[in-house]
Amino acid sequence: xxxxxxxxxxxxxxxxxxxxxxxxxxxxxxxxxxxxxxxxxxxxxxxxxxxxxxxxxxxxxxxxxxxxxxxxxxxxxxxxxxxxxxxxxxxxxxxxxxxxxxxxxxxxxxxxxxxxxxxxxxxxxxxxxxxxxxxxxxxxxxxxxxxxxxxxxxxxxxxxxxxxxxxxxxxxxxxxxxxxxxxxxxxxxxxxxxxxxxxxxxxxxxxxxxxxxx
Amino acid sequence: xxxxxxxxxxxxxxxxxxxxxxxxxxxxxxxxxxxxxxxxxxxxxxxxxxxxxxxxxxxxxxxxxxxxxxxxxxxxxxxxxxxxxxxxxxxxxxxxxxxxxxxxxxxxxxxxxxxxxxxxxxxxxxxxxxxxxxxxxxxxxxxxxxxxxxxxxxxxxxxxxxxxxxxxxxxxxxxxxxxxxxxxxxxxxxxxxxxxxxxxxxxxxxxxxxxxxxxxxxxxxxxxxxxxxxxxxxxxxxxxxxxxxxxxxxxxxxxxxxxxxxxxxxxxxxxxxxxxxxxxxxxxxxxxxxxxxxxxxxxxxxxxxxxxxxxxxxxxxxxxxxxxxxxxxxxxxxxxxxxxxxxxxxxxxxxxxxxxxxxxxxxxxxxxxxxxxxxxxxxxxxxxxxxxxx
Ligand code: SF4
Ligand code: SF4
Numbered sequence: 001x002x003x004x005x006x007x008x009x010x011x012x013x014x015x016x017x018x019x020x021x022x023x024x025x026x027x028x029x030x031x032x033x034x035x036x037x038x039x040x041x042x043x044x045x046x047x048x049x050x051x052x053x054x055x056x057x058x059x060x061x062x063x064x065x066x067x068x069x070x071x072x073x074x075x076x077x078x079x080x081x082x083x084x085x086x087x088x089x090x091x092x093x094x095x096x097x098x099x100x101x102x103x104x105x106x107x108x109x110x111x112x113x114x115x116x117x118x119x120x121x122x123x124x125x126x127x128x129x130x131x132x133x134x135x136x137x138x139x140x141x142x143x144x145x146x147x148x149x150x151x152x153x154x155x156x157x158x159x160x161x162x163x164x165x166x167x168x169x170x171x172x173x174x175x176x177x178x179x180x181x182x183x184x185x186x187x188x189x190x191x192x193x194x195x196x197x198x199x200x201x202x203x204x205x206x207x208x209x210x211x212x213x214x
Numbered sequence: 215x216x217x218x219x220x221x222x223x224x225x226x227x228x229x230x231x232x233x234x235x236x237x238x239x240x241x242x243x244x245x246x247x248x249x250x251x252x253x254x255x256x257x258x259x260x261x262x263x264x265x266x267x268x269x270x271x272x273x274x275x276x277x278x279x280x281x282x283x284x285x286x287x288x289x290x291x292x293x294x295x296x297x298x299x300x301x302x303x304x305x306x307x308x309x310x311x312x313x314x315x316x317x318x319x320x321x322x323x324x325x326x327x328x329x330x331x332x333x334x335x336x337x338x339x340x341x342x343x344x345x346x347x348x349x350x351x352x353x354x355x356x357x358x359x360x361x362x363x364x365x366x367x368x369x370x371x372x373x374x375x376x377x378x379x380x381x382x383x384x385x386x387x388x389x390x391x392x393x394x395x396x397x398x399x400x401x402x403x404x405x406x407x408x409x410x411x412x413x414x415x416x417x418x419x420x421x422x423x424x425x426x427x428x429x430x431x432x433x434x435x436x437x438x439x440x441x442x443x444x445x446x447x448x449x450x451x452x453x454x455x456x457x458x459x460x461x462x463x464x465x466x467x468x469x470x471x472x473x474x475x476x477x478x479x480x481x482x483x484x485x486x487x488x489x490x491x492x493x494x495x496x497x498x499x500x501x502x503x504x505x506x507x508x509x510x511x512x513x514x515x516x517x518x519x520x521x522x523x524x525x526x527x528x529x530x531x532x533x534x535x536x537x538x539x540x541x542x543x544x545x546x547x548x549x550x551x552x553x554x555x556x557x558x559x560x561x562x563x564x565x566x567x568x569x570x571x572x573x574x575x576x577x578x579x580x581x582x583x584x585x586x587x588x589x590x591x592x593x594x595x596x597x598x599x600x601x602x603x604x
Contacts, residue, residue, distance in 0.1 A: 003430060
């Protein structure tokens with residue numbers, strides 16, 4: 001019969017139409033922005049810089065705890081070259097206590113950034129990670145989309161909040177590195193002490209003192 | 215046939231002498247269709263010469279979306295090109311990643327761990343399923359079924375995109391594969407979610423078929439329209455579902471055995487008329503075969519690393535040489551050709567995009583048909599302008 005196929009198709013549509021009122025599986029529309037779905041754990045939007053804050057209540061902590069050491073690897077690897085870094089002249093201790101330079105300037109132009117995560121992958125210091133914040137619309141065409149290091153800085157707690165699994169792995173890795181570095185420092189100190197014991201004339205205990213602080 | 219009344223000068227600039235003579239009297243009507251036309255999937259222009267409703271000439275005009283992809287790739291490192299390949303055919307970013315990773319792996323002789331190969335197959339076939347579903351949706355949209363079949367296709371595609379997002383972090387710009395494996399490992403929870411989605415796919419295809427395959431409107435509009443002869447398809451280098459709908463048995467998964475495709479049992483669906491309906495049917499059947507491959511891959515996926523530990527991410531400098539890596543992307547043969555001079559970026563980087571090459575036979579399929587069919591024939595080629603213009 002001519003039209004049979006069309007009728008069958010219409011029956012299918014009718015079934016779906018009715019189903020969209022009753023079956024829970026079909027009522028999937030979310031009334032954004034009143035309702036929201038939490039972003040997925042793996043979601044990535046734009047990068048941010050992680051800092052370790054010792055005193056979460058202290059808002060000035062971000063600069064001291066910044067993990068980035070301005071090695072400029074991410075700047076070099078970023079495909080659209082939207083990262084701009086200036087190295088500092090002075091140094092500050094990093095998480096294992098080694099003196100490192102830090103970024104005096106760290107800008108990401110998120111109007112150019114394509115959320116590819118390459119910077120995160122190449123960073124050897126776990127300093128840059130992907131944010132899940134996506135509501136970034138602004139009417140300022142120039143300044144607002146060029147984020148400086150203060151706007152990019154987010155605490156490690158925030159990182160744990162948005163990517164719990166990944167952050168836990170990173171913390172474990174950093175802790176292991178720190179333990180290894182400490183062990184090395186300790187071994188060096190022991191060696192120095194041992195050396196000092198054999199040659200009492202040389203004041204060799206001094207570097208060990210300095211390293212024990214952290 | 216009456217002698218042509220067209221002034222030969224007016225046909226200057228058209229790529230070939232007329233194949234079809236206009237039969238009536240009077241002037242030809244020239245129509246520029248696009249670049250902003252709802253049916254062109256982006257920005258693409260067709261210059262048509264019409265005799266009444268019949269298409270006498272058709273000249274495709276490419277290049278509105280040109281973004282200098284190949285040249286950019288020659289100025290940045292090998293790794294940095296990976297996210298750019300996502301933006302070629304943005305519906306199937308994972309297969310683009312795969313083809314590029316395959317080309318670089320060939321260039322440096324890099325091995326890929328077992329688990330990563332399985333993950334690639336799973337992601338590649340999921341990509342194929344969602345690409346074919348949405349391309350059929352778009353085809354029906356162009357037939358005038360405004361929205362409904364497309365929404366059915368997108369409902370299913372959304373589930374697959376959610377899987378992509380929970381694994382790779384992004385729905386469409388996945389940037390997931392690396393030279394020597396994949397970026398992150400899939401959790402058992404993710405694999406279970408894939409199993410659930412794959413289990414739901416056959417029901418979706420059945421529903422889609424009940425809805426469309428037997429519909430008289432679809433048959434009247436598609437059967438016998440836009441015929442592509444197998445000889446022409448082969449000579450023009452057409453690949454993918456387009457070629458197979460013309461009855462040519464050529465599937466790179468079967469002839470090239472890239473990855474681990476020789477371990478899976480699947481058939482290659484073939485059409486025999488080469489019309490729009492056959493292309494539609496080949497795509498439907500390919501989704502069904504993909505489901506079969508997915509089931510086998512999900513059963514067989516081993517444990518282990520997803521990344522070769524010896525693979526380098528930074529300071530990647532292949533030895534001088536050249537390589538061509540190709541895969542059966544959902545739209546056809548997607549190939550990347552690389553020449554290395556030993557530097558950190560390719561000396562020459564070339565993409566063989568299936569969409570562009572499949573589109574070159576558009577005029578031959580459209581000649582003599584009505585304007586309304588041009589839209590349909592164009593839709594049945596299944597292109598993404600991001601890949602055509604690069
Ligand atoms: S996410 Fe990609 S584009 Fe954005 S800053 Fe990082 S490397 Fe650059
Ligand atoms: S974010 Fe990482 S890679 Fe970039 S400069 Fe800082 S430490 Fe280096």
